[in-house]
Amino acid sequence: xxxxxxxxxAVEIGEEAPSVSGMRLFRDVVASExxxxxxxxxxxxxxxxxxxxxxxxMLALFFLIQSFDQATPAEQANYEVAEPTVVVMPFVMxxxxxxxxxxxxxEFTSGSIGPGLLAIPQRWILLAGKGAVAASVGLVSGFxxxxxxxxxxxxxxxxxxxxxxxxxxxxxxxxxxxTAGVVVLVASxxxxxxxxxLRSTAGALLTMGGLIMVAPVFAHFxxxxxxxxxxxxxxxxxxxxxxxxGNPYLLSQVGAAAVLALYLLLALGAGAxxxxxxxxx
Amino acid sequence: MIVVExxxxxxxxxxxxxxxxxxxRPGVVTGFLGPNxxxxxxxxxxxxxxxxxxxxxxxxxxxxxxxxxRPMHEVGAVLDTDAAHPGRSAFHxxxxxxxxNGIGKARVGAVLDQVGLANVAHKRVGGFSLGMRQRLGxxxxxxxxxxxxxxxxxxxGLDAAGIRWIRSxxxxxxxxxxxxxLSSHLMSEMAxxxxxxxxxxxxxxxxxxxxAEIRERFERDVLVRSPRADDLTRILTGLxxxxxxxxxxxxxxxxxxxxxxxxxxAAASIAIHELxxxxxxxxxxxxxMTSKAAEYRATKxxxxxx
Numbered sequence: 001x002x003x004x005x006x007x008x009x010a011v012e013i014g015e016e017a018p019s020v021s022g023m024r025l026f027r028d029v030v031a032s033e034x035x036x037x038x039x040x041x042x043x044x045x046x047x048x049x050x051x052x053x054x055x056x057x058m059l060a061l062f063f064l065i066q067s068f069d070q071a072t073p074a075e076q077a078n079y080e081v082a083e084p085t086v087v088v089m090p091f092v093m094x095x096x097x098x099x100x101x102x103x104x105x106x107e108f109t110s111g112s113i114g115p116g117l118l119a120i121p122q123r124w125i126l127l128a129g130k131g132a133v134a135a136s137v138g139l140v141s142g143f144x145x146x147x148x149x150x151x152x153x154x155x156x157x158x159x160x161x162x163x164x165x166x167x168x169x170x171x172x173x174x175x176x177x178x179t180a181g182v183v184v185l186v187a188s189x190x191x192x193x194x195x196x197x198l199r200s201t202a203g204a205l206l207t208m209g210g211l212i213m214v215a216p217v218f219a220h221f222x223x224x225x226x227x228x229x230x231x232x233x234x235x236x237x238x239x240x241x242x243x244x245x246g247n248p249y250l251l252s253q254v255g256a257a258a259v260l261a262l263y264l265l266l267a268l269g270a271g272a273x274x275x276x277x278x279x280x281x
Numbered sequence: 282m283i284v285v286e287x288x289x290x291x292x293x294x295x296x297x298x299x300x301x302x303x304x305x306r307p308g309v310v311t312g313f314l315g316p317n318x319x320x321x322x323x324x325x326x327x328x329x330x331x332x333x334x335x336x337x338x339x340x341x342x343x344x345x346x347x348x349x350x351r352p353m354h355e356v357g358a359v360l361d362t363d364a365a366h367p368g369r370s371a372f373h374x375x376x377x378x379x380x381x382n383g384i385g386k387a388r389v390g391a392v393l394d395q396v397g398l399a400n401v402a403h404k405r406v407g408g409f410s411l412g413m414r415q416r417l418g419x420x421x422x423x424x425x426x427x428x429x430x431x432x433x434x435x436x437x438g439l440d441a442a443g444i445r446w447i448r449s450x451x452x453x454x455x456x457x458x459x460x461x462x463l464s465s466h467l468m469s470e471m472a473x474x475x476x477x478x479x480x481x482x483x484x485x486x487x488x489x490x491x492x493a494e495i496r497e498r499f500e501r502d503v504l505v506r507s508p509r510a511d512d513l514t515r516i517l518t519g520l521x522x523x524x525x526x527x528x529x530x531x532x533x534x535x536x537x538x539x540x541x542x543x544x545x546x547a548a549a550s551i552a553i554h555e556l557x558x559x560x561x562x563x564x565x566x567x568x569x570m571t572s573k574a575a576e577y578r579a580t581k582x583x584x585x586x587x
Contacts, residue, residue, distance in 0.1 A: 019350065020350050020351060020383065024383075025350055025351070028351075028380060028381050028382065028383055029381055031380050031381075032377050032378070032380040032381035035373070035376060035377045035380055036366075036369075036377045039369050039370070039373040039376075039377065040366055040368045040369055041368050042368070106366060107366070110363070110364075110365065110366040110367060111361055111363045111364045111365075112364055112365050112366050112369075112374070114331065114360050114361055114364045115364050115365070115374075115378055115418075115421055116378075116381075117330070117331055118329055118331070118352070118353070118356075118358050118360075119352070119353055119378045119381045119382055120381050120382075121329070121330040121346050121347035121349065121352060122347060122350070123347075277333070279326070279331065279332040279333060280331050280332075281326070281331050281360065281361070281364075
């Protein structure tokens, strides 16, 4: 057995690290984090999960529309709105945000946070790189899933009237498609923050599941005024509030934006401070 | 040059490092030796910015590790064998690290070839043996062709072939002019590999010396048995040796080597029944040093406790 044959030098031994700007460093970190994301299977698992729940959500819309057609006009007047934001996006948001959380928890769980920090010991920059990737994945996926679900819903709704059909004209759907992207972006960063704080995939996933899917169920059992107050600040419900389109909740667009910013500040802030201060690996 | 100054680290009530100071000179292989729990891994982790010291500082070429941009070009380290995502291939694991430091993919292929993992480059790390993971760790450390390499317990858990590979690798790294700091709890391992030894116990530096110096310092004495022990004692004392007579009549001679004692005895026609040089093995020396440190700590704690 031979050790280290044919040593091909990358640079001369002892040469100082090439000086690079902070921006260049950040770009390299983003590229590296993107490669990390692409090269593990769980990423694709979560995307597949999002696709599956989206299909189920669309099936639910399909059955809702079918039952609408069979209902009496009086019943039709009281129908729930056939809005993908309600039946598709919360679940998609959960799966996509998990990718953001996994960006850091998979490293803590597998021990690869050690080499990761040896490569980029500037923890702010490493976390910012992960944040940029989580945010991009969140924004693009949130937008795409919302867009496709909305197009699908429009195709199924045809010219059916309100209250089932939320959009008198197709252009009315644009704001909510865009804000869905923004809210999924925030959810991904919140998951990254919880991941950095909890260092555990299970912990981060449970927290996000609790915030996105369980909290609305609990809110549902509260007295009506509290149901609205609590419901207004839940991540999925911020999508229509941020878009400023028909919804029963209490926040203005600015208010919804402020709550989103607060989510970011609290989760990502706590995660960042913990990640910077705590001993790693 | 790695400089550690007055490094103290507390984990809750446990004092892991107690004002530890030392220097690692460039271009030599330095062994960082101590029993389990002596603070070796903690020290390496602080040098590499993974852990924060309670007080004191550690620098590499006058800079804290976390101030170095693209540090893989200057410092390579292997800390844990379980330090890659099991679902990622060896190539991708290294490629992710390389990309973050502006190192090209060609170099990834080159280091995989160097450590003998080229044929499993696209296999997932989860299926690797301990020895293969250790090689992968070393490949990662060499990506930026660094002048300084730090390894934490590199032979732990490896089989004989793996240990031999690590030894020859360390020697290659040193021969290429790199500064190597490796930790181990096995003195025997160090004796074969390193030039300079730093011995730590209970978070404190017990010794900093070359392996040869330690051997010399702890050369003990020669045990002699002779029917004319009294005559022999007189002659050897006259020649400047220090002689101690044991309870069984055996003589312990310090300050003269076995051949000189034999010659002196022959010249005086004194029969010798046994002539045994007794020198402490490095292992003995090390165990002696570390157990003294443990006793010191225990006594200190007893005294300080009200």
